[in-house]
Amino acid sequence: xxxxxxxxxxxxxxxxxxxxxxxxxxxxxxxxxxxxxxxxxxxxxxxxxxxxxxxxxxxxxxxxxxxxxxxxxxxxxxxxxxxxxxxxxxxxxxxxxxxxxxxxxxxxxxxxxxxxxxxxxxxxxxxxxxxxxxxxxxxxxxxxxxxxx
Ligand code: HEM
Numbered sequence: 845x846x847x848x849x850x851x852x853x854x855x856x857x858x859x860x861x862x863x864x865x866x867x868x869x870x871x872x873x874x875x876x877x878x879x880x881x882x883x884x885x886x887x888x889x890x891x892x893x894x895x896x897x898x899x900x901x902x903x904x905x906x907x908x909x910x911x912x913x914x915x916x917x918x919x920x921x922x923x924x925x926x927x928x929x930x931x932x933x934x935x936x937x938x939x940x941x942x943x944x945x946x947x948x949x950x951x952x953x954x955x956x957x958x959x960x961x962x963x964x965x966x967x968x969x970x971x972x973x974x975x976x977x978x979x980x981x982x983x984x985x986x987x988x989x990x991x992x993x
Contacts, residue, residue, distance in 0.1 A: 850980075854901040858970065861935075863890075872959065887939050895931075895936070898928065916983050927973060930965050938961060
């Protein structure tokens with residue numbers, strides 16, 4: 845059960861951030877303020893998918909990998925707290941702040957400063973999660989190959 849849920853939650857979390865990130869960049873560069881505000885509201889609703897997915901991937905990963913000491917498992921365990929802290933301390937508050945500013949038409953300097961930080965924090969989590977997906981797939985593939993021998 846955990847083994848089935850873990851990669852699904854991981855990929856859902858990754859894709860959710862990817863959609864937030866690309867729609868943010870696209871709307872900031874090419875769309876009107878009204879569209880930016882709509883994107884920001886949708887992102888806040890999307891947190892109800894992202895946050896549970898990240899709690900599930902972290903908890904299931906730590907349970908599956910509790911006793912593992914191999915390099916990819918250790919790397920995943922080390923990355924997970926950065927992903928969680930980055931998400932909870934930067935991405936979630938930034939999403940709420942930017943949505944509230946955009947929906948009151950307040951596109952001032954602090955909006956754009958926070959926007960840049962949010963994009964950087966999002967890119968960081970996409971990179972760290974991408975590495976964890978790669979390591980997870982390699983761990984599963986190695987186990988599958990060992991069984992065949
Ligand atoms: C954002 C964080 C994470 C993501 C996106 C993620 C993603 C994945 C993916 C895609 C797989 C491959 C499953 C498959 O191909 O069937 C996997 C497997 C696995 N992950 Fe994670 N993972 C994350 C965090 C963690 C953490 C923190 C641990 C703790 C060590 C962990 C432990 C494992 C284990 C033990 C497996 C199964 C390996 C096996 O089949 O033996 N993961 N993960």
